[in-house]
Amino acid sequence: MSDKVMQLLVHSARQIVQVTSSGENFLTGGQMKNLKVITAKPDDGLSVVADKTGTIVAIGYDSEIRTKFRNTAFERTVDASDLCILPGFVDAHTHPVWAGDRVHEFRMKLAGATYMSIHNAGGGIHYTVEHTRRASEDELYRLLRDRLLRILRSGTTVVECKSGYGLNVETELKMLRVLERAKRELSSFIDISITFCGAHAIPKDMTEETATREVIEEQLPAVARSIRLGEISVDNIDVFCEKGVFELENSKKILEAGREMGFRMNFHADELYPLGSAEMGASIKAEAMSHLEQISEKAIQEMAKNHCVGIILPTTVYILRLEPPPVRKMIEAGVPIALGSDFNPNAFCLSMPMVMHLACMLCRMSLEEALVASTLNAACSLGLSSKYGSIEVGKKADLVLLDAPTWEHIVYQFGEHDHLIQMVVKNGFVAYEKTPSL
Numbered sequence: 001m002s003d004k005v006m007q008l009l010v011h012s013a014r015q016i017v018q019v020t021s022s023g024e025n026f027l028t029g030g031q032m033k034n035l036k037v038i039t040a041k042p043d044d045g046l047s048v049v050a051d052k053t054g055t056i057v058a059i060g061y062d063s064e065i066r067t068k069f070r071n072t073a074f075e076r077t078v079d080a081s082d083l084c085i086l087p088g089f090v091d092a093h094t095h096p097v098w099a100g101d102r103v104h105e106f107r108m109k110l111a112g113a114t115y116m117s118i119h120n121a122g123g124g125i126h127y128t129v130e131h132t133r134r135a136s137e138d139e140l141y142r143l144l145r146d147r148l149l150r151i152l153r154s155g156t157t158v159v160e161c162k163s164g165y166g167l168n169v170e171t172e173l174k175m176l177r178v179l180e181r182a183k184r185e186l187s188s189f190i191d192i193s194i195t196f197c198g199a200h201a202i203p204k205d206m207t208e209e210t211a212t213r214e215v216i217e218e219q220l221p222a223v224a225r226s227i228r229l230g231e232i233s234v235d236n237i238d239v240f241c242e243k244g245v246f247e248l249e250n251s252k253k254i255l256e257a258g259r260e261m262g263f264r265m266n267f268h269a270d271e272l273y274p275l276g277s278a279e280m281g282a283s284i285k286a287e288a289m290s291h292l293e294q295i296s297e298k299a300i301q302e303m304a305k306n307h308c309v310g311i312i313l314p315t316t317v318y319i320l321r322l323e324p325p326p327v328r329k330m331i332e333a334g335v336p337i338a339l340g341s342d343f344n345p346n347a348f349c350l351s352m353p354m355v356m357h358l359a360c361m362l363c364r365m366s367l368e369e370a371l372v373a374s375t376l377n378a379a380c381s382l383g384l385s386s387k388y389g390s391i392e393v394g395k396k397a398d399l400v401l402l403d404a405p406t407w408e409h410i411v412y413q414f415g416e417h418d419h420l421i422q423m424v425v426k427n428g429f430v431a432y433e434k435t436p437s438l
Contacts, residue, residue, distance in 0.1 A: 012045035050397035054427030088157025088398030090378035093340025100131025164197030304334035314358035
């Protein structure tokens with residue numbers, strides 16, 4: 001190549017974790033343990049090159065890259081000596097738009113209260129709904145912006161974000177507008193996949209039937225109007241399919257109404273009670289389902305057959321003291337497994353490295369499986385694995401640079417991501433750079 005200008009050259013790295021180099025959209029079973037990792041030679045480090053569109057155009061040893069790009073100028077050159085390079089993490093499940101914390105409920109859980117007992121007493125989601133309805137759009141945006149930038153600093157470059165603390169037309173649209181603003185204004189830092197989750201709980205003054213009609217006949221048409229006007233965009237539809245909340249029949253109606261609008265189906269299934277919601281989701285070919293602590297054997301087989309992504313949320317298992325989902329069975333059956341932080345007022349965790357550690361300890365995932373689930377498979381759950389989730393030519397240059405002997409330290413050193421992560425690159429631009437300590 002000659003007389004060209006590229007956006008980024010990262011050179012002299014000790015290790016590049018591509019995840020895969022064969023263009024797979026997801027990995028399953030034994031594939032999840034077979035990471036594609038390139039290791040530097042004693043006298044030859046590793047490089048990644050991104051063009052002006054933020055797309056990776058070359059990966060290889062420094063000597064090869066120097067020769068290939070000897071007449072090329074770079075807008076930014078990063079010396080990654082002694083650093084490891086990973087793909088940007090993808091958080092497949094968050095609820096980041098809300099006002100009012102629930103630290104008092106954390107105290108109640110420690111004293112023995114269950115999630116549903118707090119929910120049925122008017123706490124939980126209902127408590128957050130009250131505060132979110134009262135908050136202004138600008139206040140919610142300020143809170144969201146701060147959270148997203150903290151997510152970025154822990155290595156996440158793509159995040160799924162839900163509405164769901166409105167439960168009425170006005171507040172759900174307010175939340176979606178906040179997410180759309182963040183998607184536009186923070187695109188240099190993080191990509192957002194927006195999920196409409198108006199069926200997150202039954203409003204206090206409604207039954208399940210009236211709430212279902214409200215979502216289908218009022219909220220979804222209002223969302224459609226806002227999309228047509230260019231005010232918002234929505235990628236996925238979610239329902240909290242749970243006993244005592246939206247049960248099977250009504251969850252299916254809402255999900256299918258969203259499908260008719262072109263949304264991907266990506267919903268809460270079989271978390272607290274074995275309702276059979278994962279079987280239902282597989283039957284209507286949902287792209288992804290989250291939680292799955294109470295999933296049935298039949299649903300596991302059906303999800304594997306349909307390549308439906310199972311999004312595992314270890315923070316919720318940990319905080320609610322739940323029995324972990326049968327992740328080993330799911331992996332062995334061929335279900336693509338992804339991870340999400342489930343960031344919300346009940347599970348306050350913004351860090352995918354901590355999620356990976358919990359997945360290894362609570363769900364018996366291997367280091368390699370946890371990384372695949374936090375990169376390629378998480379991107380697949382959002383329909384984005386053609387662009388994100390691995391370090392491959394043709395994909396976006398979303399990179400995490402670690403100061404560690406090997407990549408495994410990002411999972412092994414629990415809670416040390418702020419020390420390990422030296423830089424986060426988003427679409428070929430440096431989005432975060434750690435300030436040297438004194």
